[in-house]
Amino acid sequence: MTAIGLNGLVLERQGFRLGPISLELASGSRTALVGPSGSGKSTLLRCIAGLDEPSSGEVRFGGECVSGGRRRSVPPDQRGIGFVFQRGALWPHMTAVQHLRFVEPSIDRDRALELLHRVGLGRELAERRPHALSGGEAQRLALARALAPAPSVLLLDEPLASVDAHLRAELALLVRRLAEDGGLTLVVVTHDREEALTMADRIAVLNEGRLVDHGEAAAMLRAPATAATAAFLNRATCLAVEANGNGGVSTPFGDGPRPAGDGPWSLVLLPGDLEPAREAGVMARVLRCEPDAVGYRVHAAFDGHSVEFGSSNSIRPGDEVRLAPRGALRILPREGGRSV
Amino acid sequence: MRRARADSLWLLAAVAFVLAFVAAPLGCMALEIVWTGGRLDLTPLGTILGDEHDRRQLLTTVALGVTGTLIATLLGLGHAWVTFRTDLFAARALGAAGVVPLVLPPILVAMAFSDLFDTRGFAACAALLGLCYAPFVAVLAARGLRAISGEAYEAALVARGRAAAERWLLRAILPEVAAGALFAFAFVISEHGVPEFLTVKGKSWHTYAEGIFAKWTRRATGVDHAALASPIVAALPLVALLAVALLVALRLRGRATIEGDHRPLPMRRLGRLRHVALALPLGYLGCGVVLPLVVMGRWAGGSTNRATGVSLERMLESFRLAVTEASGDLGHTLLVGVAATGVLLLVAAPLAWNAARRWPWIDHLSIAPVAVPAVLLGIGMVRAYNRDLFYGFYDHGAILVAAYAARFLPFGVLTLSAAVRRVPRELEEAALFAGRGQFARAVRIHLPLFAPALGSAGCLAMVLALRELDVAVVLPAGNGTVVRRLSNIVHFGGEEMGGALALLLVLAATVVPLLAVILTGRKLRSLS
Numbered sequence: 001m002t003a004i005g006l007n008g009l010v011l012e013r014q015g016f017r018l019g020p021i022s023l024e025l026a027s028g029s030r031t032a033l034v035g036p037s038g039s040g041k042s043t044l045l046r047c048i049a050g051l052d053e054p055s056s057g058e059v060r061f062g063g064e065c066v067s068g069g070r071r072r073s074v075p076p077d078q079r080g081i082g083f084v085f086q087r088g089a090l091w092p093h094m095t096a097v098q099h100l101r102f103v104e105p106s107i108d109r110d111r112a113l114e115l116l117h118r119v120g121l122g123r124e125l126a127e128r129r130p131h132a133l134s135g136g137e138a139q140r141l142a143l144a145r146a147l148a149p150a151p152s153v154l155l156l157d158e159p160l161a162s163v164d165a166h167l168r169a170e171l172a173l174l175v176r177r178l179a180e181d182g183g184l185t186l187v188v189v190t191h192d193r194e195e196a197l198t199m200a201d202r203i204a205v206l207n208e209g210r211l212v213d214h215g216e217a218a219a220m221l222r223a224p225a226t227a228a229t230a231a232f233l234n235r236a237t238c239l240a241v242e243a244n245g246n247g248g249v250s251t252p253f254g255d256g257p258r259p260a261g262d263g264p265w266s267l268v269l270l271p272g273d274l275e276p277a278r279e280a281g282v283m284a285r286v287l288r289c290e291p292d293a294v295g296y297r298v299h300a301a302f303d304g305h306s307v308e309f310g311s312s313n314s315i316r317p318g319d320e321v322r323l324a325p326r327g328a329l330r331i332l333p334r335e336g337g338r339s340v
Numbered sequence: 341m342r343r344a345r346a347d348s349l350w351l352l353a354a355v356a357f358v359l360a361f362v363a364a365p366l367g368c369m370a371l372e373i374v375w376t377g378g379r380l381d382l383t384p385l386g387t388i389l390g391d392e393h394d395r396r397q398l399l400t401t402v403a404l405g406v407t408g409t410l411i412a413t414l415l416g417l418g419h420a421w422v423t424f425r426t427d428l429f430a431a432r433a434l435g436a437a438g439v440v441p442l443v444l445p446p447i448l449v450a451m452a453f454s455d456l457f458d459t460r461g462f463a464a465c466a467a468l469l470g471l472c473y474a475p476f477v478a479v480l481a482a483r484g485l486r487a488i489s490g491e492a493y494e495a496a497l498v499a500r501g502r503a504a505a506e507r508w509l510l511r512a513i514l515p516e517v518a519a520g521a522l523f524a525f526a527f528v529i530s531e532h533g534v535p536e537f538l539t540v541k542g543k544s545w546h547t548y549a550e551g552i553f554a555k556w557t558r559r560a561t562g563v564d565h566a567a568l569a570s571p572i573v574a575a576l577p578l579v580a581l582l583a584v585a586l587l588v589a590l591r592l593r594g595r596a597t598i599e600g601d602h603r604p605l606p607m608r609r610l611g612r613l614r615h616v617a618l619a620l621p622l623g624y625l626g627c628g629v630v631l632p633l634v635v636m637g638r639w640a641g642g643s644t645n646r647a648t649g650v651s652l653e654r655m656l657e658s659f660r661l662a663v664t665e666a667s668g669d670l671g672h673t674l675l676v677g678v679a680a681t682g683v684l685l686l687v688a689a690p691l692a693w694n695a696a697r698r699w700p701w702i703d704h705l706s707i708a709p710v711a712v713p714a715v716l717l718g719i720g721m722v723r724a725y726n727r728d729l730f731y732g733f734y735d736h737g738a739i740l741v742a743a744y745a746a747r748f749l750p751f752g753v754l755t756l757s758a759a760v761r762r763v764p765r766e767l768e769e770a771a772l773f774a775g776r777g778q779f780a781r782a783v784r785i786h787l788p789l790f791a792p793a794l795g796s797a798g799c800l801a802m803v804l805a806l807r808e809l810d811v812a813v814v815l816p817a818g819n820g821t822v823v824r825r826l827s828n829i830v831h832f833g834g835e836e837m838g839g840a841l842a843l844l845l846v847l848a849a850t851v852v853p854l855l856a857v858i859l860t861g862r863k864l865r866s867l868s
Binding site for chain 2: 049050051075076077078081082083085086087089090091092093094102103104105145146149
């Protein structure tokens, strides 16, 4: 069953255009909206939440249109959602328990304490105000506040961005566990690959306001469909390539196969796609060399592009090395530019 | 949707207030210039700066403004510097007290100085006005010093040495100091009460505000339309100058925002000068607060001409007289002050919220009531509401409430919009997800978030309303205010009761902000 449906959603504001985006998120699914800064991830999430009103298109919750269409927009508190803001957005004058009881007046103190316990906040923090909480504790409270009204959809806008690095993995797992336990439909905005893969099963990649790829995270990891997806999920290096007159594309490593469609295309180099070579290939300058389990991981640069390859020998930074692809060249659409 | 509708209605009500009590009076003044005998007549516009008399008054006003502002800047910046930057004895309390001279009506300070010294001439007038409006500079300079990161100062210190670091610091707080100075300038050149009071003592020069008031009061004795239109036209360059000054002040103040928590500036140790340096804040507060209060106390005690000593019985008698004879005026003043504050906050809140969240230009438009000299705004109110249709309103204290709220609206809008900008939008948005009504959200979320700013704006409005004279002298309802009664003492005597009344007024104006601070549990520093 579809929990959230977006149908041709467009938002235009101050020279920025989001969409048109069409997307269906199944009930109980966990989706990460990823992409570079300014790609429209948070704006899309705010449209779903009802904090921003789309210029055109529809947002549907369980089949009911809540934004766009003929009827007036349904206010955020009537959409059955919980929302976690990037910096918590906790109210400085309220204690932890007061936060929960304000958003859900029906819960008593015991239930509030139980909810705080579920997000990892002890009883001793129940009467503290936000300024007396650490960054991680504050974000746990923000999570508890979002869960207090028992929503069916949980929206999180870069929830771990303001949390110390060592706490992020723990909090990401907590979010996932809470979503699984409660059967929640989860949509999380993040620009961190690890967080996305920990919290979500599905990934939606946005670039310059467009949804460029969307699917199962595991499948997208194995076979990214676009250069933008590969760059985010696989940490690939992407080089713009042009069609040549031979029905293929020209790359620094020679001609490659021309994919279907009109382009633009990118040569996608995943970590390990290149190896040192004696003759053909490109010359790259070594930036740094780190030992790993099987030898050395070498970071090098050519033509302003950073690449990574494995080596059995240590190479000094500054040395030049010739690199060639291990197998067939991977040419992908730069971003697809399509509504999914 | 209900929330949006209620918000829109509130904003519409605020806009209606501004149209009725700012735009309509000013529109009437504009009509005064160009509407003669039932037809449009643009000839008065051609007389801008053409009248030698008006031109001289304007130049005198600007010169008074510049001199008074320089004195205000020296006093205010000096006070802020030594109390916030050094290990001066009792620096914290003295720093917070920097705002207190604003509580005393300038006319009262002028009367006190006039009692003690031969306070005549341009320089004395400029010095008195500089003293009275120095709090604007003191408060904003202190705000600037609080906003500077200690680390940034130390970086300059390490790189270039002490002298260069101090110069860097002065440059860093310059926007705030300049903003304070420009606010002081706006008030000094609008002042009518003090220059007029000094006229009584034999002054031979006049400011613009005095000139127009004099013509206004002589209307009934033969001053015709042209004679009244002429000074209004002459005011246009002054109003333009004021508007530009205030816009610059606004921009400068906007550039110097306090962001986040940071280490405060390191204190400078004064060493052996620690006690000597007390002379500046004590001199400033002594002249601006203590001396006028002492003189008023002495008057209340029966020593109006210093020939007789102060007597406790006469003092008690003066207070008894003040309470019995002027309790109506005192009550009227307080009631008008409280009502004007309430109206101001109700009008300023939606304007400020929209200025901060949607339309920043509201901040700039809101300064109009301060850009126009108070006397002119008062005359505009008379022109707009002295009609049969508004008969009940025109004679009622309600017109004074509206005039004060309109006059001081900029301070409410600017204070509140700055506060709204400091509160992240997400804090308000987070409340939208709670299944609570608009009233619950307003009371439980918005009010606590903005309460400190509402308190500050309310205190400032209350204090300014209690001491406002220039609007009160024009409007009939102003006859019943304490400040008006005090200014009448100049003409009709009665210093003993006047002294007691002045002390009661200052007490009322001081108690309100103090109560607000105590009840909200805020630090004393927040007064400034």
